[in-house]
Amino acid sequence: SQTIHQWPATLVQPVGSPLSLECTVEGTSNPNLYWYRQAAGRGLQLLFYSVGIGQISSEVPQNLSASRPQDRQFILSSKKLLLSDSGFYLCAWKWTSGSYEQYFGPGTRLTVT
């Protein structure tokens, strides 16, 4: 079976500090990977998605970046956090082909102070 992990679960960071959130998937190979951000009480905003190692598509220009150094590892980073970066960050994966459903991790609650 497949599982998706995200860490940390919660994070409090000061403005201007760097960020690194990690997502890993087990039990599948070459998945499509996604990073979303969810503001309180709102829907999901797609930030990045990746269809393979080193292949990153950015949906929203901002001070965040993503990398996929390994097949099942997806990292969200920032060099300098802004207050507006606070939110709930969700990683998701889907099979490369054959289905459209996405499977979500438990999320990381980021508070920038």
Added chain:
Amino acid sequence: SQQGEEDPQALSIQEGENATMNCSYKTSINNLQWYRQNSGRGLVHLILIRSNEREKHSGRLRVTLDTSKKSSSLLITASRAADTASYFCAHMDTGRRALTFGSGTRLQVQP
């Protein structure tokens, strides 16, 4: 990409009643999906309906899709307190690889 709209934004019902949530979108889609999110948790996929389908059932869930009106609805029958959650529709635009999520409906089922 534009997010879809969902209504109502919030819905409160009694256990045993039916809950209906609606979703609209603006593009040409390949499929439309519904997800559930418990407070502070990740999303869980509920059901997918393809653009050439009009209705689909899964247990107590019934989803309809009207591509001419660019709208979908999710019906939860005989609701339970455990159905309390936020529900999101998400559509995949033709030719894209990513989902666009709606703003969600917060459902509260009173025991």
